[in-house]
Amino acid sequence: MATAQTLRQKERRRHLWIYAGLTPFVFIAVFPIYWMLITAFKQDPDLYRMDNIPFWFNLAPTLRHFKILFFQTNYGAWIVNTMTIAAWVALITLVTAVPAGYALARLRLPAAENIGISVFMTYLVPPIILFLPLSRVVAMLGLQDEWWALVVVYPTFTIPFGTWLLMGFFKTVPMEMEEAARVDGCGYLGAFLRVVLPVSVPGVLTAVIFAFTLSMQDFLYGLAFVAPGDQKPVPVGVPTELIRGDVYYWGSLMGAALLVGLPVAVLYNFFLDRFIQGITGGVGK
Amino acid sequence: MTDLQQAKPSPSTFNRRKFLATAGAGVAGSSLLTMLDAKQAPAQIKGTTLRILQWSHFIPAYDTWFDSKLTKEWGDQNGVKVRVDHIPHLELPARMAAEYAAGAGHDIIMNGSSILTRLYYKSLADLTDVYDAAGKKHGGWIPTAKALVEAEGRYYGIPLFYILLPMTYRKDLFDANGLKAPDTWELARVAARTLKPKGHPTGIQFSQCADANLNWRSVLFSFGGAELDPSGENILIDSKETREALKFAKALYDEGMTAEVFSWDDASDNRYLASGIACWVHDAISAYRTTEDTNPDVFKNTFIGMEPAGPNGKRVNTCAANVWMVWKFSKNQQAAKEFLTHMVDTFSEGMTSSRGYNMPYLNGLAKKPMPVIGTDPKLQILQDFPPIVAFYGYPGPFITPIQEVVNLFVLPDMFTRVARGQSVEDVMKWGMGEYRRIFAKHKRA
Numbered sequence: 001m002a003t004a005q006t007l008r009q010k011e012r013r014r015h016l017w018i019y020a021g022l023t024p025f026v027f028i029a030v031f032p033i034y035w036m037l038i039t040a041f042k043q044d045p046d047l048y049r050m051d052n053i054p055f056w057f058n059l060a061p062t063l064r065h066f067k068i069l070f071f072q073t074n075y076g077a078w079i080v081n082t083m084t085i086a087a088w089v090a091l092i093t094l095v096t097a098v099p100a101g102y103a104l105a106r107l108r109l110p111a112a113e114n115i116g117i118s119v120f121m122t123y124l125v126p127p128i129i130l131f132l133p134l135s136r137v138v139a140m141l142g143l144q145d146e147w148w149a150l151v152v153v154y155p156t157f158t159i160p161f162g163t164w165l166l167m168g169f170f171k172t173v174p175m176e177m178e179e180a181a182r183v184d185g186c187g188y189l190g191a192f193l194r195v196v197l198p199v200s201v202p203g204v205l206t207a208v209i210f211a212f213t214l215s216m217q218d219f220l221y222g223l224a225f226v227a228p229g230d231q232k233p234v235p236v237g238v239p240t241e242l243i244r245g246d247v248y249y250w251g252s253l254m255g256a257a258l259l260v261g262l263p264v265a266v267l268y269n270f271f272l273d274r275f276i277q278g279i280t281g282g283v284g285k
Numbered sequence: 286m287t288d289l290q291q292a293k294p295s296p297s298t299f300n301r302r303k304f305l306a307t308a309g310a311g312v313a314g315s316s317l318l319t320m321l322d323a324k325q326a327p328a329q330i331k332g333t334t335l336r337i338l339q340w341s342h343f344i345p346a347y348d349t350w351f352d353s354k355l356t357k358e359w360g361d362q363n364g365v366k367v368r369v370d371h372i373p374h375l376e377l378p379a380r381m382a383a384e385y386a387a388g389a390g391h392d393i394i395m396n397g398s399s400i401l402t403r404l405y406y407k408s409l410a411d412l413t414d415v416y417d418a419a420g421k422k423h424g425g426w427i428p429t430a431k432a433l434v435e436a437e438g439r440y441y442g443i444p445l446f447y448i449l450l451p452m453t454y455r456k457d458l459f460d461a462n463g464l465k466a467p468d469t470w471e472l473a474r475v476a477a478r479t480l481k482p483k484g485h486p487t488g489i490q491f492s493q494c495a496d497a498n499l500n501w502r503s504v505l506f507s508f509g510g511a512e513l514d515p516s517g518e519n520i521l522i523d524s525k526e527t528r529e530a531l532k533f534a535k536a537l538y539d540e541g542m543t544a545e546v547f548s549w550d551d552a553s554d555n556r557y558l559a560s561g562i563a564c565w566v567h568d569a570i571s572a573y574r575t576t577e578d579t580n581p582d583v584f585k586n587t588f589i590g591m592e593p594a595g596p597n598g599k600r601v602n603t604c605a606a607n608v609w610m611v612w613k614f615s616k617n618q619q620a621a622k623e624f625l626t627h628m629v630d631t632f633s634e635g636m637t638s639s640r641g642y643n644m645p646y647l648n649g650l651a652k653k654p655m656p657v658i659g660t661d662p663k664l665q666i667l668q669d670f671p672p673i674v675a676f677y678g679y680p681g682p683f684i685t686p687i688q689e690v691v692n693l694f695v696l697p698d699m700f701t702r703v704a705r706g707q708s709v710e711d712v713m714k715w716g717m718g719e720y721r722r723i724f725a726k727h728k729r730a
Contacts, residue, residue: 044578044579045579045580047579048556048559048560048575048579048580049560049561049580050560050561050562051561072345131379131382131383132382132383132386133386135383135384135386135387136386136387136388138387139387139388139389139390144387144389144390145370145390220379223372223376223379223380224379224380224382224383225383227338227370227371227372227380227391228368228370229370229371236372239373240341240371240372240373241341241371243341243373244341244342244343244344244345245340245341245342245343245374245448245551245569245571246343246495246496246550246551246552246555246568246569246571247343247552247555247571247574247575248552
């Protein structure tokens with residue numbers, strides 16, 4: 001009895017230490033979200049007065065910033081544009097990077113390793129260098145000032161990253177599984193679709209999430225290729241209409257960031273285990 | 286002069302191509318003048334589309350007026366469909382580069398902060414006819430306007446308005462402490478020195494932002510300093526006046542500011558004033574308007590003063606310029622020119638919509654009382670600013686190397702280095718080195 005109690009106490013103490021150690025990290029991670037949340041609901045005078053306690057409401061909360069966001073800007077259209085662009089880019093990345101990653105990892109192609117590294121290197125070329133030549137491509141395709149331009153452009157960085165990520169993941173799938181499938185009568189494609197792909201879901205999912213979030217983060221390409229207010233994605237639309245010269249609409253800015261950022265954070269959370277599995281899939285190979 | 290495209294040597298003889306170009310320009314010019322005189326657009330622009338790219342104005346109501354009234358009414362009147370797109374003003378150069386590379390994009394493009402007329406002029410439409418006609422109609426341009434848009438004797442942009450950065454101060458704090466209004470930089474320094482210990486310091490950005498570029502130039506030029514000579518060929522930064530301005534900035538920081546100014550951005554001084562802390566700021570009237578909208582108690586004691594004078598009584602206010610240009614690749618240059626003319630003619634309406642932000646480059650439009658600021662007792666003083674307005678490069682032109690100096694924040698960095706404790710002579714050496722390096726690079730190009 002006494003031993004069980006001691007064990008429970010030990011366990012409790014251990015948890016206490018663990019949570020005490022985690023607390024600063026949680027605070028650092030959560031504080032910006034908390035700050036966004038209260039700023040989005042604060043009245044402007046509450047934001048600007050230095051004699052107020054900044055961490056809580058000193059005046060009654062307000063929905064005014066969200067009214068500005070939804071009724072005086074194209075925020076609704078920006079969200080739809082962003083999600084649609086991200087979905088298209090994720091799809092294009094998936095359709096391209098999965099076979100590319102598989103081919104480079106499994107088909108024993110000559111110089112596959114170097115090709116893989118080269119593909120990844122293209123991901124490292126900064127957009128500030130690429131946006132000028134790409135603007136010619138976009139103009140030639142007649143896509144200037146339409147969000148479709150971004151569906152064409154974003155895969156230039158999501159495909160190399162996805163390919164490289166999936167290469168690492170496909171290498172972790174035991175060769176024997178694929179060989180067994182081929183012994184059972186599958187061709188390359190059949191073995192890939194029936195055996196390799198199902199066990200690679202965490203890697204594929206990670207590539208999709210990355211493609212999705214990388215598309216949502218871009219600013220420069222969106223700025224360079226899409227100017228009409230109703231065609232912009234969130235990262236370009238928000239600063240355009242909510243930062244006017246040196247006047248910042250802090251409440252609406254924070255509200256805009258919160259509404260886009262929170263669902264993505266929740267989405268990440270749902271797939272966290274698979275995401276970690278996908279990210280670490282190629283480690284050690 | 287350096288450009289993206291190198292100039293080709295022109296033939297000395299008057300050949301067929303030159304004849305056609307001259308004749309074409311003559312016909313276009315005379316038709317524009319006829320059109321302006323008739324106040325009606327020619328039939329050939331009917332049914333066309335005009336695309337305009339500009340910033341998001343400080344005042345949302347100005348954009349509403351511009352997008353929904355000005356362009357719509359003009360478009361309906363002339364049978365032109367007008368589309369206006371907005372992007373943040375600091376991002377306009379990136380978008381301009383993309384459109385230049387693509388050879389396609391908007392017909393009219395605005396520049397604010399970074400005025401790139403001289404960088405792109407070979408790819409821009411010649412707007413000399415519009416510029417001259419507007420000057421003739423509205424009493425001439427202020428002297429400093431020309432340098433923003435002129436290249437090789439022609440005009441490639443229309444300066445529509447500029448934004449002042451006046452002295453904005455807390456009269457209640459000044460009165461309570463027996464301080465004189467900050468009519469000189471020395472009085473401003475005394476006020477900051479007196480009020481900082483009482484919890485009311487001042488602040489000017491010692492950082493890399495647009496306001497720092499503008500404010501420290503106002504100090505420098507008011508102290509008698511200069512950036513370029515009128516030819517644009519000679520750098521004039523290395524002077525006794527610059528050294529005096531740097532020493533003044535160091536004293537102002539030590540006595541009247543706190544270290545947060547090293548991390549300030551363009552909006553920080555707005556917040557400083559609106560929060561009730563600052564005793565004065567030197568900023569666009571956005572600071573005044575932000576205070577009006579967020580802190581009525583502070584606002585009722587917030588006043589705007591004349592640009593502070595330097596030691597010899599000189600006053601120079603370095604302003605944020607705005608210029609509109611037309612791409613040469615635009616297929617609708619005629620409509621673009623007609624619209625720019627209309628923009629100039631409706632300036633006063635625009636100034637009202639902007640709540641007094643937009644200041645005119647044209648003398649005839651700067652007559653008292655000006656819209657909004659002419660009827661507001663606290664803002665009336667702004668009407669006296671046009672004669673002391675300057676832009677980057679003052680008293681020289683706003684040429685491409687100066688634009689790079691501005692973009693690299695060389696001058697604010699000089700002031701920051703001194704405020705952080707480097708010796709004035711070391712900073713002068715570094716600053717002159719940067720100016721010379723940038724100018725030499727452009728000369729080589």
